[in-house]
Amino acid sequence: MNIKINELTKEEIVAGDVVMTSEVVPWHFPMMNDTVRNDAYEKALKSALKNGGVVLDIGSGSGLLAMMAARHGATKVTTCEAVSMVAEKAKIIIQRNGFADQIQVINKLSTNLVAGIDFPERADILVTEIFDNGLLGENALVAIEHARKNLLKPNAQLIPCGVKVYAMCIESNEIYKNHRVETISNFDLSPFNQFSLYNYTGYHLAKMDYRELSAIASIFDFDFQKDHENESVPIEFEITESGTCHAVAFWYELQLDHDTIISTAPHLPQLSCWKQAVQLLPRPQALTKGQTFKLTAHHDEESLWFTQG
Amino acid sequence: MNIKINELTKEEIVAGDVVMTSEVVPWHFPMMNDTVRNDAYEKALKSALKNGGVVLDIGSGSGLLAMMAARHGATKVTTCEAVSMVAEKAKIIIQRNGFADQIQVINKLSTNLVAGIDFPERADILVTEIFDNGLLGENALVAIEHARKNLLKPNAQLIPCGVKVYAMCIESNEIYKNHRVETISNFDLSPFNQFSLYNYTGYHLAKMDYRELSAIASIFDFDFQKDHENESVPIEFEITESGTCHAVAFWYELQLDHDTIISTAPHLPQLSCWKQAVQLLPRPQALTKGQTFKLTAHHDEESLWFTQG
Numbered sequence: 001m002n003i004k005i006n007e008l009t010k011e012e013i014v015a016g017d018v019v020m021t022s023e024v025v026p027w028h029f030p031m032m033n034d035t036v037r038n039d040a041y042e043k044a045l046k047s048a049l050k051n052g053g054v055v056l057d058i059g060s061g062s063g064l065l066a067m068m069a070a071r072h073g074a075t076k077v078t079t080c081e082a083v084s085m086v087a088e089k090a091k092i093i094i095q096r097n098g099f100a101d102q103i104q105v106i107n108k109l110s111t112n113l114v115a116g117i118d119f120p121e122r123a124d125i126l127v128t129e130i131f132d133n134g135l136l137g138e139n140a141l142v143a144i145e146h147a148r149k150n151l152l153k154p155n156a157q158l159i160p161c162g163v164k165v166y167a168m169c170i171e172s173n174e175i176y177k178n179h180r181v182e183t184i185s186n187f188d189l190s191p192f193n194q195f196s197l198y199n200y201t202g203y204h205l206a207k208m209d210y211r212e213l214s215a216i217a218s219i220f221d222f223d224f225q226k227d228h229e230n231e232s233v234p235i236e237f238e239i240t241e242s243g244t245c246h247a248v249a250f251w252y253e254l255q256l257d258h259d260t261i262i263s264t265a266p267h268l269p270q271l272s273c274w275k276q277a278v279q280l281l282p283r284p285q286a287l288t289k290g291q292t293f294k295l296t297a298h299h300d301e302e303s304l305w306f307t308q309g
Numbered sequence: 310m311n312i313k314i315n316e317l318t319k320e321e322i323v324a325g326d327v328v329m330t331s332e333v334v335p336w337h338f339p340m341m342n343d344t345v346r347n348d349a350y351e352k353a354l355k356s357a358l359k360n361g362g363v364v365l366d367i368g369s370g371s372g373l374l375a376m377m378a379a380r381h382g383a384t385k386v387t388t389c390e391a392v393s394m395v396a397e398k399a400k401i402i403i404q405r406n407g408f409a410d411q412i413q414v415i416n417k418l419s420t421n422l423v424a425g426i427d428f429p430e431r432a433d434i435l436v437t438e439i440f441d442n443g444l445l446g447e448n449a450l451v452a453i454e455h456a457r458k459n460l461l462k463p464n465a466q467l468i469p470c471g472v473k474v475y476a477m478c479i480e481s482n483e484i485y486k487n488h489r490v491e492t493i494s495n496f497d498l499s500p501f502n503q504f505s506l507y508n509y510t511g512y513h514l515a516k517m518d519y520r521e522l523s524a525i526a527s528i529f530d531f532d533f534q535k536d537h538e539n540e541s542v543p544i545e546f547e548i549t550e551s552g553t554c555h556a557v558a559f560w561y562e563l564q565l566d567h568d569t570i571i572s573t574a575p576h577l578p579q580l581s582c583w584k585q586a587v588q589l590l591p592r593p594q595a596l597t598k599g600q601t602f603k604l605t606a607h608h609d610e611e612s613l614w615f616t617q618g
Contacts, residue, residue: 020429026487029489029490029501040493090505093501096500097496169459177339179338181341184344188402189371189402192402195395196335207516
């Protein structure tokens, strides 16, 4: 059998001549197509490059941010990408768009780069967009701190320079039923909850059936010019609607520079390529308007999560 | 650090004491919570078991369908589950609900079962729900054919006994931008499309911004009492709205018995645990109201897909 799936044979796909989305994560596409995100990064790069400069881009992807830096006058751009298939594709795209002389693509994690060996000169400007729905899941804190100390000149400009994290309590039977089970058809299926999700998952809340039960609380405020130890911070959610709390939803505002913010908040006029992060409570919690609901927000190098009490 | 994520420490989660959703696929939860699905299966089982009988259940999951069969008078239920962690959990749930004497859980793929060795007696009734969004991705055709020939008595009742597949052409920039990229910020990023999706993915169309461009076409009609060779069938979509066709969406009606159908169609009053399957065209295609758009629908043992022309 040699049937074409689109322009490719099924055998080519199965044989791996086509890269399946399980290997190259599919969020690349909505990310590249997010013009709000793209325009914010381009504005910040253009402003930072008024007088030129050497740029380090962590996380090449398609090469888009590196090409923006080159277009706005970067003397030299070094961009690194850990996934080799993606790094190879970035080289092809950069070549095709005429920026091969200005941009060097390195197939390494940024934390494995050595200034003076992998690339000649520490950078004046860092640009990176390695933030997942839950902010820290792609090791942004580690990568930025390592870059400040090892890959950038003193006083280099960071794009983004910081980020503020927000959260609220929500009721959502729809989300709850995607992750937990109780009594079904009069059978107790609850032992299956051992297989449930115990960290955050991404949802575009605007597409879900949910109610906001609390005011929005400010959770963390990271300045990327500083180092960040693991933290645990008590949070008091002011309950504004009575209901059953199933989850805490959180999102953030990336401060690209003093003028430019990208928000991943739930109620923007246009859906962002980022979803909100949703972490379910251990079990649904009845809340009453006017009360305070106490949680603790935690972060380490690679994750952000909540516990009760 | 030993911070609790819900009731578990982060270390327990990372150490794998908790089964992460990447191992036990998360669709189990919305599936168990789909009362329309559950009630339809229970109705068909109750009807089939009017005079008792031996039941084979392929794909235990939580043990729900096996327990339904036991509750409605099955003499004996054999249920098999390929994922060992899930099979172990099904045993616990069946025990907890008091059906351990009636139900035998076997941690094997059904196609590895041998009647008379793994279980004593061929079954009078097969029940199975191993259908993914695109119908055939969990090898339902292979499993049912194998069961008919090796695990069931002659003239055993199959639940479901057949399935009808439907499709239509849709316009959806939102879906398209989740999987393809063209010129972005004046850079040609199209080489990145090598990493795009070339088979179907699941979407609840009711949650997406999309337009129906064609009438609904009937694609395949499988009778599970028969064997099914690979097929390629020309389909003529009648275009009812002018627009840009990005994809073919398909879904199905599972015929549980003569009285009971489960549909995975896009416009049901309540969202099904199944999403519609969406396969993008190689490139967007302008279509005009009144024209006929010709595709070919294919299936083999494990997949269903479309090609142009």
